[in-house]
Amino acid sequence: MTLPELPGEHGRIEVGGRSGGYPVVVGAGLLDAVEEVVQALLPDRSLAIVSDGNVMPLHGGRVAERLRASGLHVTVHDFPAGEASKTRRTWSVLTDALLAEGHGRDAAVIAIGGGVTTDLAGFVAATYMRGIPVVQVPTSYLAMVDASTGGKTGVDVQAGKNLVGAFHRPVAVVADVRTLETLPDAERAEGLVEAVKHGAILDAKHFGALERDLSALLDADPALAAETVLASVTLKAGVVDRDEFEGGYRQILNFGHTLGHAVEAASGYGIGHGSAVAVGMRAEARLGEALGITVGGTAGRLDELLRRLVPLPRSSPSVDEALAYLSADKKVRAGRPRYVLLAEIGRVDEGAGWTHEVPDGAARDALAAVLEGEASTAAPRS
């Protein structure tokens, strides 16, 4: 089955990989085309729309109405917005709600929302009667450029984020950049951090475009947003296609995430993922420069772009607190944290299997330079 061109479509890419490909369609006004996607790819299926309590009234209800108007059996399921809902408990409640509605193995899930929704609803679909199809309809930059591509689904547990989950590829991703207009400014900024990461590890031209267009992107300019999302997804898809199940090359997507996750976890997840990864990228660029792996000036360019995007989190943990969390990080292998390091903007150093072990002191110094070096220039604590 192929998907016809959708009204409002700006472009699409086919994400491949050995489990079979799926389209990521980007455009303005695509929410109204979800019906066409369903008719083309999921005929005769009952549908369960999953959104959080913010997105359901903004977008989910409208999609449900249109689908119902064309005679489809549609149920809607919302959950309280926020990362705190991304739990086994919410997953159970949603699963039981779908079961109570009588959805069988011939049902499909439509996930409409940000990264929490795409991860959580994706995990519901992955495990519902051993797997039913999901259409991902991301409504944030983060979900558009990152969470909905690659098939990662999951929930957080006490021991850490995303530690329970499954790989479950969507049948399609429908990214309507008009939904970005309803997003709080800070969330737009947070999400663009992942686009910066894709440029930093893979494409200097994309990085340059972000430097040039940042203000318009923060204002959710539809044409530029569609262009940026499409470019960023294309870059990520190239990585995922080469290494679908995270054996090796895909680890380059973890640039900024070793220290970023540590900062995020040490804050008790009080600071945003994008802000934490921004700190992580800046610190890991410094780390690479200090080790002579990353070309000089790289950290400075990342600093400049990322400081325009997200301020240093006011409630940042201390360097010691962050490093204490590193040993609990799931990306730790055999007891030693590993780092993805840039060669330069747009290119990752191959290292040993795309990662490096580094001296503890070097990691500490790099993180301190970001967290403490700027303390005086950061906004005062509230």
Next chain:
Amino acid sequence: MTLPELPGEHGRIEVGGRSGGYPVVVGAGLLDAVEEVVQALLPDRSLAIVSDGNVMPLHGGRVAERLRASGLHVTVHDFPAGEASKTRRTWSVLTDALLAEGHGRDAAVIAIGGGVTTDLAGFVAATYMRGIPVVQVPTSYLAMVDASTGGKTGVDVQAGKNLVGAFHRPVAVVADVRTLETLPDAERAEGLVEAVKHGAILDAKHFGALERDLSALLDADPALAAETVLASVTLKAGVVDRDEFEGGYRQILNFGHTLGHAVEAASGYGIGHGSAVAVGMRAEARLGEALGITVGGTAGRLDELLRRLVPLPRSSPSVDEALAYLSADKKVRAGRPRYVLLAEIGRVDEGAGWTHEVPDGAARDALAAVLEGEASTAAPRS
């Protein structure tokens, strides 16, 4: 990586399918060869052994000792024996226990036990950090011939059995028929029902061998048990390879399960799966004969073999109670139950996509003939 021949190996088959193949090795004394499997297929991984409270002291502890003796990092995790443990709750507890032990993405699960353990531990592995490898070490006929092959994992929920789960193929299945000696007689009999099913739908010769060797198999004769398990797994693997994700042909494995599940569910799962499926196969053979699809005498031959194996459950639900559950069965499509019907012993009728819709009255009559026709000959209710 290939697996060398194991000490005590009787034979093996390679289960294929598009997600990559894995060996199912059958033999006597293979528990002592789990270490060789791990060294060959899972080098450098930390290991979590999962068993129930009965099997851990019988077999799991011994496997753990041997693995530890060769210097591997091994943790052991047991849970209360029984279907009542096959829940999201136990899955959560086991997952958290593995996390607390510090197992990372480079860990693997060794599931040692019956179908509850292989399903539950398989689901833990399927969802642990989005999937880690599992070695299935089935210790019951049911798990050997059925549960551990095909990659089905999952748990029961209030709404029904196996409604939450994932497809997650093991890296290897190690079936040690010596473990059958420690199994209660009734469980050996229950498990052989699935072997009878494989013969009934796919291979008259296998069916004939079961008729001939039944007593010795019930006594767990090692050579005959190994032969039977190998033959039965080979049949099932042929089906799974042709249709890994249950789109069509794989449905033939549901022979006896439409009415069988209804009987099992209506009993509140008070009667064994094998006993329920035995009722289902006998009724569905009658159903096929009544509709002129199944050759005459088929039901009689199934009756004779299955009555030697498992008695009619003393706490069987009524026909009405069983049929009331049919509409809740997950195999229902578009509101109508569908049936796999035999052409003859050893061959399924193709029907429409391997299944048939049948008149409600015909299903009722067939089930009544089994449940009520024998009421007078069944053992008295206790």
